[in-house]
Amino acid sequence: MTTTLPADPDTERLAHKLAEAMGKPLPEIVREAIAAKAESVGVTLQGRRALSKEERLARMTAITDKFAELPVCDARSPEEIIGYDEFGVAN
Numbered sequence: 001m002t003t004t005l006p007a008d009p010d011t012e013r014l015a016h017k018l019a020e021a022m023g024k025p026l027p028e029i030v031r032e033a034i035a036a037k038a039e040s041v042g043v044t045l046q047g048r049r050a051l052s053k054e055e056r057l058a059r060m061t062a063i064t065d066k067f068a069e070l071p072v073c074d075a076r077s078p079e080e081i082i083g084y085d086e087f088g089v090a091n
Contacts, residue, residue, distance in 0.1 A: 019029040042049050051059070074081065083091045 015026060015029060015033075019026045022029065024032075038044070042051055042055075079085075085091055
């Protein structure tokens with residue numbers, strides 16, 4: 001099997017520099033990097049492992065925290081945006 005690196009020259013240079021700095025062959029560096037990223041998101045060669053309740057909650061909290069940090073682009077209520085009055089009649 002041949003190691004395939006992205007066509008991006010910067011990524012390839014970085015991978016080669018990391019392999020040299022760590023004294024490991026390039027395929028091993030690439031495999032370790034991919035394995036570490038896969039593990040961080042719960043992916044294994046057998047598929048995704050089941051997340052614990054705490055892990056699921058932590059992931060959902062992280063996602064909602066990111067959304068909460070987004071700026072408000074339109075402060076109107078959903079009813080105002082859609083165009084309904086207080087009686088549910090379209091304006």
